[in-house]
Amino acid sequence: MFRSGFVAVVGKPNVGKSTLINALIGKKVSIVSPKAQTTRNKIMGVLNTPSEQVIFIDTPGIHKVKNNLDKYMQNAIDSATEDVDLLIYVMDGSKDFAEDDLKMLKKYCSQSYPVFVVVNKVDLGNYETIYPRLAKLNEIEGVEQIFGVSALKEKNLQDLKTEIFKKLKDDIKYFPDEQYSDKTKEFQIAETIREKLLWLYNDEIPHGVGVVVEKIQDSGKNLQVSAIIYCEKASHKNIIVGAKGAGIKEIGTQSRLAIEKMLDKKVYLDLFVKVKENWRNRINLDEFGYGET
């Protein structure tokens, strides 16, 4: 019998939520970086098997709301956890769990959906360090199952998948077989560019950056893309562009190669950098690629 359902993946920033979803699906649906608050939207990634369809919902890491973009991100988390068949709470197993992390987990455990805890990054620890952490979670009421995994090294994911399948309650095929993301090509391209910025520059710059694909022209064989990188300060623009344009050239090359790999066609990419002071506090975030949550 065919089964399907929605699974929300939540947790603090940088614990590996997006890496986990990409690994479970076997495709890159969500960008990944070593910086906190990489994911800014609710992103659906679809896992299809002959008898199951799982729709994973990636979410921004839970953090304090400081500006309008943060508020938008918090709304994305809240709306992602409505009406799901299962909630997966991801924690970083390479460190001791912080009190606020455990508190947040307990909050989700008091809701109506079942909760699995995925303790990720076990490749960074050993039995002595990780076992006591897993044991601590056993005491929390409402945690249905606990999994120690490494999303990066793809360790212990099969068992997790099997248990997720058991939680699916629908029999509707929500997405056609070939579709693995709910996002447009424009969004995926913009995110790929933002990912390169996150890896290339220090915290302050990528956190203040928004990327919008302005124009996209598909000739079948190749793709012509023009995109704008919005940043918050003229000094950031100078750094992004770099001496004699070396910075923007590097971002352009890295982004183009990744987009070509993703879409399997030749890409021509034009990048523009614009300053929009304090854009993360604007009421209307639409023009920076942030629509409804």
Ligand SMILES: Nc1nc2c(ncn2[C@@H]2O[C@H](COP(=O)(O)OP(=O)(O)OP(=O)(O)O)[C@@H](O)[C@H]2O)c(=O)[nH]1
């Ligand atoms: N060693 C190790 N690193 C991991 C593992 N999973 C993820 N990472 C790394 O952790 C960092 C954060 O990963 P992301 O998947 O972007 O984390 P996230 O929870 O989606 O972060 P936000 O979107 O900011 O909330 C990246 O540098 C990953 O490569 C793992 O199993 N082991």
Ligand SMILES: [Mg+2]
């Ligand atoms: Mg993420």
